Amino acid sequence: xxxxxxxxxxxxxxxxxxxxxxxxxxxxxxxxxxxxxxxxxxxxxxxxxxxxxxxxxxxxxxxxxxxxxxxxxxxxxxxxxxxxxxxxxxxxxxxxxxxxxxxxxxxxxxxxxxxxxxxxxxxxxxxxxxxxxxxxxxxxxxxxxxxxxxxxxxxxxxxxxxxxxxxxxxxxxxxxxxxxxxxxxxxxxxxxxxxxxxxxxxxxxxxxxxxxxxxxxxxxxxxxxxxxxxxxxxxxxxxxxxxxxxxxxxxxxxxxxxxxxxxxxxxxxxxxxxxxxxxxxxxxxxxxxxxxxxxxxxxxxxxxxxxxxxxxxxxxxxxxxxxxxxxxxxxxxxxxxxxxxxxxxxxxxxxxxxxxxxxxxxxxxxxxxxxxxxxxxxxxxxxxxxxxxxxxxxxxxxxxxxxxxxxxxxxxxxxxxxxxxxxxxxxxxxxxxxxxxxxxxxxxxxxxxxxxxxxxxx
Amino acid sequence: xxxxxxxxxxxxxxxxxxxxxxxxxxxxxxxxxxxxxxxxxxxxxxxxxxxxxxxxxxxxxxxxxxxxxxxxxxxxxxxxxxxxxxxxxxxxxxxxxxxxxxxxxxxxxxxxxxxxxxxxxxxxxxxxxxxxxxxxxxxxxxxxxxxxxxxxxxxxxxxxxxxxxxxxxxxxxxxxxxxx
Numbered sequence: 001x002x003x004x005x006x007x008x009x010x011x012x013x014x015x016x017x018x019x020x021x022x023x024x025x026x027x028x029x030x031x032x033x034x035x036x037x038x039x040x041x042x043x044x045x046x047x048x049x050x051x052x053x054x055x056x057x058x059x060x061x062x063x064x065x066x067x068x069x070x071x072x073x074x075x076x077x078x079x080x081x082x083x084x085x086x087x088x089x090x091x092x093x094x095x096x097x098x099x100x101x102x103x104x105x106x107x108x109x110x111x112x113x114x115x116x117x118x119x120x121x122x123x124x125x126x127x128x129x130x131x132x133x134x135x136x137x138x139x140x141x142x143x144x145x146x147x148x149x150x151x152x153x154x155x156x157x158x159x160x161x162x163x164x165x166x167x168x169x170x171x172x173x174x175x176x177x178x179x180x181x182x183x184x185x186x187x188x189x190x191x192x193x194x195x196x197x198x199x200x201x202x203x204x205x206x207x208x209x210x211x212x213x214x215x216x217x218x219x220x221x222x223x224x225x226x227x228x229x230x231x232x233x234x235x236x237x238x239x240x241x242x243x244x245x246x247x248x249x250x251x252x253x254x255x256x257x258x259x260x261x262x263x264x265x266x267x268x269x270x271x272x273x274x275x276x277x278x279x280x281x282x283x284x285x286x287x288x289x290x291x292x293x294x295x296x297x298x299x300x301x302x303x304x305x306x307x308x309x310x311x312x313x314x315x316x317x318x319x320x321x322x323x324x325x326x327x328x329x330x331x332x333x334x335x336x337x338x339x340x341x342x343x344x345x346x347x348x349x350x351x352x353x354x355x356x357x358x359x360x361x362x363x364x365x366x367x368x369x370x371x372x373x374x375x376x377x378x379x380x381x382x383x384x385x386x387x388x389x390x391x392x393x394x395x396x397x398x399x400x401x402x403x404x405x406x407x408x409x410x411x412x413x414x415x416x417x418x419x420x421x422x423x424x425x426x427x428x429x430x431x432x433x434x435x436x437x438x439x440x441x442x443x444x445x446x447x448x449x450x451x452x453x454x455x456x457x458x
Numbered sequence: 459x460x461x462x463x464x465x466x467x468x469x470x471x472x473x474x475x476x477x478x479x480x481x482x483x484x485x486x487x488x489x490x491x492x493x494x495x496x497x498x499x500x501x502x503x504x505x506x507x508x509x510x511x512x513x514x515x516x517x518x519x520x521x522x523x524x525x526x527x528x529x530x531x532x533x534x535x536x537x538x539x540x541x542x543x544x545x546x547x548x549x550x551x552x553x554x555x556x557x558x559x560x561x562x563x564x565x566x567x568x569x570x571x572x573x574x575x576x577x578x579x580x581x582x583x584x585x586x587x588x589x590x591x592x593x594x595x596x597x598x599x600x601x602x603x604x605x606x607x608x609x610x611x612x613x614x615x616x617x618x619x620x621x622x623x624x625x626x627x628x629x630x631x632x633x634x635x636x637x638x
Contacts, residue, residue, distance in 0.1 A: 330541035371632030
């Protein structure tokens, strides 16, 4: 028995989404359980945790999580909640720690999560079984080429199976860099009064809004403003036309990718991209050798928005990773990390950092526009009549284009294929009886972990 | 960074007249911004201005400089061209969230003036609250403090450097598309 009629909430055939999915607290509670407690969620990048004791704090859904490299150099993730009474054991956003100590009664946990010290233990406890009171670990933690993901489901498919075809696109970011990629600095963090799904599908697929919603920014930044070109990402100045042959939206099993191809399109919004493009062209032969012609020539250096369900976007060109943390049905935090190729010259990395800050930081020239309509879409659904309305994402439906990479491609950046893919995946995840159904597979019969669990309890 | 420069003992003497002039200059500057008079505001900046808003990282006191990965980050780190670009965006008439017009209100207070080693340049610290109201009841406010270098030029005072310290780590506003 499903808690809601998801076929009615998301009508895939007509590309309609009931607006209550942005507002209804009961649907939101179900999302925390069905999506955020079962999917693989992005935690961070290994480059943030080079030394034993290095840690970052993040969220999985609304769960506060510490990700820490232990003294044994292993990276683990724990719920940030004291096993005594539940207070947070860490209030900093990151750093290097020898232990995490609760500010309530002083219980202290080491970087491997073990309960290491209990004030007045001998005087006040008889036989405190400390080994039962370690920090609660996130059930699964895996790395895909340095990108750390966690999952609360013990029985979920492995990270690589969960990513599936989208790994082919992620590799363009992770494998192109000779020395890998790096995340430097802390993320930008902004709290926006809107539903978490709206910024996700905006970032993974909404090419339609770029020239209109960001019209002010587009006339002062990048290729058009600097006179290098009269179009950007295939869209003419002043939104007067669009080249639908120069970009594709790709829907895969579970995830999505949007790319404007061409090998350099990712730098259209840069005021001074020349040093970055020089690095890219210098590195391109290596990428072709490693990843082949299609990815090496067309995708490396292109504006490519990789959407990993549910809430992380890896965006090549703009060069950031963005996570959307839900904070109730009507609020989210957006975290933006700049990413660079580790072996880029420092001056080139600076250009990328400058650009991320200038465009999509909290004071970014483009970032400022999106929060406004995201808020309005969410909060206007407070009205009962408005809530009965449906959003329409029918653009480009049925249009297909040949594509040699994985996934099904639809032509053009101004297309709503990725957004439809996202809501279809939302529906499938909300309906899924088990974690394998989330990625369209059948669960293995009698999973080993279930048997082990039975034994443990028996 | 800023804390290391703080001196409890004031402050090389600055004339009342000079201090009064700086006080009035900052009030006038705030009013120009409140009234969205960006071209005139840009004229108050030196060509070599550096304007920064660091991210107020939420780290343990003892760990402030320890982690290699938590390097200082900036929400804005602009020279004159960057500030001009931001002002130009506001002036395009294409920023939909500013129409109906956004209301701005800045309160500048606790102004302290110090001389510096450079003649004609003053280190000026001030506290601010900035409110912006738009739409029916979309009101946001930000508070913090600023460290400016003001330069006395033949044309009058000009801002040669500004560091804006916000007290919020997670920005509690849809954007910070405003000048502090």
